[in-house]
Amino acid sequence: MVRELREHRSQHCRRERKCLVSVNQLGMEDHPYDVLVVGARCAGAPLGMLLSQRGYAVEMVDQNAAGTDTVSTHWIRWPGVQQLRAWGLVPALEKTGCPPIASASLDFEGRVVTGGPKAGGTEAVTYAPRRTALDALLVAEAIAKGARLRERFAVTGLIVVDGRVAGVRGAGPDGPVDLHARVVVGADGRNSTVARLVKAPVLEDRGILARSLYGYWRGTAERGVRVVFRGRRGISLWPTNGDLTVVSLVFPPEEAPAPGRTARDAFYMSSLREVPEVGQALASADLVSQPRSAAVRNARRHVHGPGWVLAGDAGHHKDPVSAQGISDAFADAAVLAYALDAGLSGSLGLDEALAGYSATRDAQRLAAFAYTCQQADWLGESH
Template sequence: MYDAIVVGARCAGSPVAMLLARRGHRVLLVDKVTQPSDTVSTHYIQQYGLRKLKEWDLLDTLAGTGVTPMRRMTISYRDSLIEGFADPLDGIDVTYAPRRTVLDPILLEAADAAGAEVRQGHAVRELIVEDGRVAGVQGADGTRDRASVVIGADGSGSLVARQAGAEIYRSLPAESFVYYSYWSGLDIHFHSRIGVDQQVGAWPTGDGGTLIAIMKPLSRWDEFRSDVEGNFLQVVKDVVPDIAEQIAGGGERTEPFHGIRYPDNYYRRSHGPGWALVGDAGYHKDPITGQGISDAFVHAELLADRLHEGLAGERPMAEALADYERERDERTLSAFKFAATIGALKLPPELEAVFNALGREPEYARDFFNLIAGAITGERFFAPENVARMIGAAK
């Protein structure tokens, strides 16, 4: 009998298992794949995500893998451009975008080192439900394991969510699709550049590799797929000609193109009798802001804290898990709405005016970079009085 079974051993599930095991709980961590294994990802980890790795004594391990440090960002919307970087956050003055074949094994090994039992290549077939309560999992191999709580960290298509009946209670439609691949031979810092109905994101990963991604409206999906490489390179040329010149002048694509139609933005009910959800299983927003990994770290720790309270008998488990969901939602709602808005690749007039102000006023640009870093909350940056102040100063 386990205290917790975690289904999914990536950037949400492994930290939950690690943190619970470090507190002395008996934890089983299972995943249908075996690490190292790649997955769809923006790779980017903001300073607030790196702060969690530092607190967990994993940041130096990541930094030692050959991942490229970034200390410069270029962000643009149409003709408005800002450059700079956030202030150090708890001494962290860089960001990283590691390949998931590098990051996920580090997290999994940390869970194992903390004392969690790890089973890789172990697919879950169904939840064990008794008297209306989730009581464990049954593997595809017939193995049955029981626990006080089962945690779904198994992504947007979560089996745990589906079988537990976790409904979506807030949703905003996805507006765009993404194509991306990797190049060698480029010298690029962080870019997030929005042109007319298209976006280019580019940043180094590690060992000389660079991720380049484009976004276009969903209505252009079929047209784009008729010539992926030609259309991809044309978007880069239209939006960031300097990067297109580097590609043409010696960049080498090292992997096939990956195309994704992301699911809608959503909040899914993330707790119930004997179960909880974390990461994309419970909450997903447009990837344009690249916050998925950092949010997964933060929410993994929040869930682990609340689970510990319930498992240790400090408060009723149902109450603790309800607080987890409430706190997660309160901390993320402004970022959720912002990501969905800019994911449409066309800013409403008020936000466009704010972005124009960022390009003209270094003070506001600095606040924006600190927002990205996690040092300033979205509620503070987008407070009506602050937005009015920025727009007024830009006129």
């Protein structure tokens, strides 16, 4: 099944009321879109791009405007960079002012390893873009390929026909509307509305194993990546857009600061200053943003059903300590585009194609899920 999806090429280019709307009959002429993508970020926007360039009618909807900031680990790991290269988007990413990262330093309790990562004998340059830049770029590329976008659109329910999801009900700046499609994709993050509405079963839930805070700094001495582990905490520095550096602090849940911004900010600053190497890197730098917090459950859902499928964090989300999220979202978009092309063109049954996507996704993710949980759990233990 996985081989069929990967080798498949498009053969037929073609263009709680209960939160559930039942419709007795809905013919193909009533499906103005082939695919409706809920969420237009790192999974949804590339999927919209890939399907549109294959000739499918794609509508993307998002509750925010394109390029709205969101909590993120920023780092695009090497597999994600390779995917961006395959899509021809690395030059556009660099034009946003996101610097390439060609060197790294890993400091584990004072034992330091430095170097330039290699892949296949060549320099494995990576990136840590602001999501304001990356998401806007991905949406623009999807629109350029023919996808449509509704911004500030909130999904409130599903349209169901004979037991299959056939669209969504929602509202945007122009008021309420029903949108019909052959397939609805939930690419709307770990708190996915689509996942909630279809009652996607949770297959595994490891809970919150670590917490994090991050802020943007100007004037650091770092040009590459620096990651420092001290006791039960991990600190990382990543160069990003606007000559800024993302400085992230990961710590055990029980060490969370008292409620309130003042306590959170003080905890963040004191934790960084406690590590001399980090304090030195930030000595002449200024914090230019309020620290943001993240506490992510390590969980995965069943990702497909009649007329619906989940992508990115909507189906599988894990602690940001391993910085897998963006690269995983890109991989989901690529695999799901092949699966939907196969199912919508008729070369495979749609349900069969989505099952193949699910199997491929599990094969790509389960080892990384276990590793991330282990790494996050390690930070939560005494050493």
